[in-house]
Amino acid sequence: MEITRPTSLADALEARAADPGADLLAGGTDLMVEVNFGYARPEHVIALRRVDEITEVTDRRVGAGVTWARLEHSDHRALAQLARTVGSPQIRAAGTIGGNIGTASPAGDGLPWLAAIDAEIEVASKERGTRRLPWSDFFTGVKRNALAPDEVIVAAVLPENVPVNQEFAKIGQRSAMVISTVSACVVRDDDGAVRVALGSVAPTPVRARQAEALIAENPEPSEAALAEFARTVSAEVSPITDHRSTESYRRHAAGVLARRLLERCLAR
């Protein structure tokens, strides 16, 4: 296996342009599992660990190369919450948000947060420079995204004024080291508007926009309105039955989880 170790983004883009068939490697916690199970046989790997430009965190950006271990200390409450749930300390020390975005698994725990805050994904290539895609255009299906073969994910770009009132939680088959059966992130603006994003209940992360609209009409919901909110979330998702759970459990859990997170946001 050939391994290229660029030390700048320009060199990484150069390597990617020269061999668009090469596999990008960040922490390797997804890619090496594929290799170990024999699902991937990379002939050429471009290792991104030495590319400093993608490890920066600012008010408006989270670099693709930032590890979950760093994000456990994020000022964004839900991002820190979700980072703490990813795998084990060893996985969080190596795994990155960019790898989560690159894998684009429906169960990727970073994705509901990106959807809830309306992040954009910044990608770059040697030939075409930088482009930014809304999260909803970037994630195109189960483990599919809009990244072109010569591109590298550079960062998640955050909107101005990300609400400080935000909550993430996930449900799995046990309480630690677990892939999400359902995950959810709720953010609440100062004006009371909420955004509700869910994971593991559709091919891509999804927003429950009808449930959001209910709260926009009724920012201080009664018990009955909260029950209607949960029912609406359950109706909006499109989960499947697989080895981790059933369609009906996921649908029910999505509503329960979103309501629980909304109530936490409302209590603040």
Ligand SMILES: Cc1cc2nc3c(=O)[nH]c(=O)nc-3n(C[C@H](O)[C@H](O)[C@H](O)COP(=O)(O)OP(=O)(O)OC[C@H]3O[C@@H](n4cnc5c(N)ncnc54)[C@H](O)[C@@H]3O)c2cc1C
């Ligand atoms: C034991 C275990 C537990 C786990 N638990 C969780 C969990 O709880 N929640 C969760 O969400 N995930 C979990 N994962 C999956 C994995 O850890 C995460 O998805 C992680 O964020 C992947 O990041 P990485 O840097 O290791 O990615 P890598 O494995 O290096 O890369 C993953 C994919 O993204 C691509 N890629 C990486 N960086 C870039 C880039 N900058 N530009 C373009 N493409 C890129 C790679 O080519 C590859 O296709 C777990 C994995 C393991 C092995």
